[in-house]
Amino acid sequence: MKINPLALWLMSNDGKCDSGDSGVWSGNWRVTFSNQCAFRGQSVLIQCSYDYPRGHRVTSVTWFRGKYVSGQWFTTALSYQGRFEYLGDKWSNCNLRINNLQDTDEGAYFFQFETTSDRWQSKTYLYLSVTELTAVVKPTSVTEGEGVSLTCVSGCAPQNIVWFRDRQPVTNPNFQASIEDAGTYHCAIRGQETIRSVSVALNVEYGPRKVSLSVSPSRDVVKGSSVTFTCSSDANPAVTEGGYTLYKDTEDTPLASGQNHTISDIQPSHSGLYHCRAWNNISSNGIAFPKSAGLNLDVQYLPENISVSVDPAGRVAEGSSVNLSCSSAANPAADSYTWFRRTGSPGSSSLLQVGSGQMLSLPSMEPSHTGHYLCQARNPLGENNSTELLLLMQEKASQALPILAGVGVTVLVIFLVALVVLLFRKKQKHADKQQTVSDSRPSGRGSDSSAKIEQPDSLYANVDHFSSSPSPSRNSDHSGQAGKVRTASNEYDDPSSWRDEVVYSTVTIKPRETRLPDHTDNSLQDQHTQSEKPGEGDDSVIYATVAKHS
Structure with a gap:
């Protein structure tokens, strides 16, 4: 079939036949489409239609990618495999789908079809814009209580946008920031939530909260051991080393500054109620220096300062009763007392156990009871001994004294x-x-x-x-x-x-x-x-x- 030279000329110059020019054909040569804007990762449908004179039968259809270089176009035919899919036909529909749109997919597209006698390529091109959603958070760093606005920007026509914070829906794109509002935000197209923007972090600064104080070891703090206090808090920005202060019992004088404080030789005098305060230059709910709950430190130690007292004091008359009492300082308190009497010289190891309990009672003083006594106090940590107490007996009053007194009175009477x-x-x-x-x-x-x-x-x-x-x-x-x-x-x-x-x-x-x-x-x-x-x-x-x- 010969091609009409006039038709070829028209095709080469105009790229299509206008509908008003019927020529020898009953129809016009044309391709109809419009520019497209889509988002990266999105599947885009390019809608297209074409027409030709009556009496022709379309034998092939092809989409080309065009590239303009040095004043002329260079085209490359698309392969309908992978991400490109031809959805048209060989009659009038030339729709094209591009799946998982990439940035490289952006550019000019041409459509061309051939009939049994002629070939037609669109003179104009369809420009496909590939863009993305951009999340804008203003400001990105705020102090608790300040306002925040969220804006989703795209190069395409306005879309139905939704917002997410850490993949949780955000109902209001304008709000007063709280601690819970800190996180990463992104926007997406409703119904196509996979088409989303890059995430943007919102930083919400706040003063120290959840201030806590701990001690290591946490249990059984024994005299002479090493103890470390550690203060911690939840704050943004984090509390610096110098932002922590440790107190004992009262807040009149700080005990130490810093997040950690170590006492290498703990003593009973260190027992008490401790707490710490934290500060990062931001008030938390109006409180500038929030403090931790109190931590009670109980230093345990062996019985010490053990003393023995006697009642009555001094020498004890023979036959009278006497009580020896033992007292000590210990934590936990002494739970048993044992009494010993030294049977040898002071300092020797010849100790005889003579009783138990905090008080040793001798109902009738005898010569055998005299000597050096000591008591041993014990608690779960161990035992210690008291210093020795010398118990002496006073002999009974002599019968000669009353006799001498009587004689003296008699002599006085005789003299008078x-x-x-x-x-x-x-x-x-x-x-x-x-x-x-x-x-x-x-x-x-x-x-x-x-x-x-x-x-x-x-x-x-x-x-x-x-x-x-x-x-x-x-x-x-x-x-x-x-x-x-x-x-x-x-x-x-x-x-x-x-x-x-x-x-x-x-x-x-x-x-x-x-x-x-x-x-x-x-x-x-x-x-x-x-x-x-x-x-x-x-x-x-x-x-x-x-x-x-x-």
Whole structure:
């Protein structure tokens, strides 16, 4: 079949036949399509149609990739294998599908068909744009509470976009950032979620939270061991080494700074309540320096400062009771006490166990109980001994002391009695001299009663021999006193009749120069009778009063 030269010319110059130019054919030569925009990885359908004059029958169809170089196009036929798929026919449909679109797929495409007599290639081309979704997060780093907006950008016509954070749907592309909003975001086409943008991270900064303090070893902290405190927190940005501060019991003075603090030789004084604070220059919920919960450190140690006390203190009387008490400082507290008595010299190893319990009681002190005592205190960590206590016994009081005391009292009484008797005899001797002078007067009833002899004053001497009874009245008459002298003299011979009687002794004192002859007892009696008359004579009377006790 010959090709009309005019048709060939038209094809080479216009690339198609316009619908208004029927020529010799009933139809027009043409290809109809439009530019496409698709996303990388997407499957794109290029819609296309073609037409030709009546009387022709299409024998082949071909899509070409075009490349414009140095002012002319160079085309390459597509192979309908792999990602390219021809969905048209040999009548009028020239649709093309490209699966898993790549960046290299972008460019100009031409369609060409041949009939039984002619060949037609589209004069214009279809340009396929391959683009991608771009997620825009503004800002990418915020402080907790600040606003964030999400925008999805593409080179194609607006699409129905959806957002995801760490593959979880995001309902609102504009929000106030919280700690939970931190993560990676991407956008995608709804219904084609595999067509997605590159992920963009959102950084949300916040102050320290979940501040915690730990100690290693966590259990059974024993005196002398090494202990390390570690402070940690959740913060963005992370708390630096100098952002941690360790406290003990109170916050008056920081114990140490830094995330870790080690005590190499732990002591009971280190026991207490510890906590730490963290700071990264960002307040967390209005709290600038959040702190951890308290951590109680309990340092355990063997019994120490063990002491023994005794009650009563000092030497213990024989036969009396005595209690020995033992006390110690330990953690955990001592759970048993054992008592020992050293049977040898101090420092020797000859210890005899004599009891157990915090108190050792000796109900009756004996010589065998004396010696050095010590107690041993024990807790689950071990045992320690107290210093030794010397227990001494006080001997019973000697019987000689009361005897000596009685003898001393007796000697004192005898001395006092002797002194009284001596005084009495001295007075009596003086009275006898006076009596001798009195007896030298003429005796008998015929004597000259008017003869006047100077009488000295009478003297009364009262001698109370350990008497608590009052002395008799000094105003008694002389005759009564004489009678009492005799009565007392008789009663003195009978020890059973000793009472608080009073013995009166009358002594008449005369001048020394008067020398009278001796008289009989009757004259003396008369003299006494005469002197007892009131108003007679001016001689005074001396009484010696002796009070005796039964």
